[in-house]
Amino acid sequence: GAGVSQSPSNKVTEKGKDVELRCDPISGHTALYWYRQSLGQGLEFLIYFQGNSAPDKSGLPSDRFSAERTGGSVSTLTIQRTQQEDSAVYLCASSLTYQRGAYNEQFFGPGTRLTVL
């Protein structure tokens, strides 16, 4: 079956512009995660969705970053007024519903490489 897909694969934007990154999780996966991979900060968690709600937004680096999920499926990560330090690969992952003490594998998408000029 289809895995996690992300679009666009690459995005080049100018400083100050807004960008939207899209994630399509595996069908039936209610949990969705965004991560950021950058040279300076490594691989870091941004936000977690369970259904359409986000019980953990602790990794969002500033109020320029926001994310939403609609219909319990597609998620969009929006970065407003992009800065050069936002340049990174943004990875999305999905899994079955999280249950404490149980294991549900996270499946990752191929990522979106964002370059802010």
Add this chain to the structure above:
Amino acid sequence: AQTVTQSQPEMSVQEAETVTLSCTYDTSESDYYLFWYKQPPSRQMILVIRQEAYKQQNATENRFSVNFQKAAKSFSLKISDSQLGDAAMYFCAYRAATNKLIFGTGTLLAVQP
């Protein structure tokens, strides 16, 4: 807060030989999961192996095995009979509450023919 440390930025191994990648972590929890992920140049994160902290037995997946030392908070990955396709960045990860993953900084593994 939980942390994950990988102290080897780069490693190299000859084809068919064995290599061990190191990882240490810090947590106050008693029950948790640890993982090793592989990231080839395609950027696709691939789960290599996982370990449940309550299990004393070390996990094994074909040529990949771990040495899990709970008291020492150490979780190393051993790759036996290394193959050219094993060349990639390897990340150690800890599963925190809400299933979010906390990653180490990665080890870039080169496999020499």
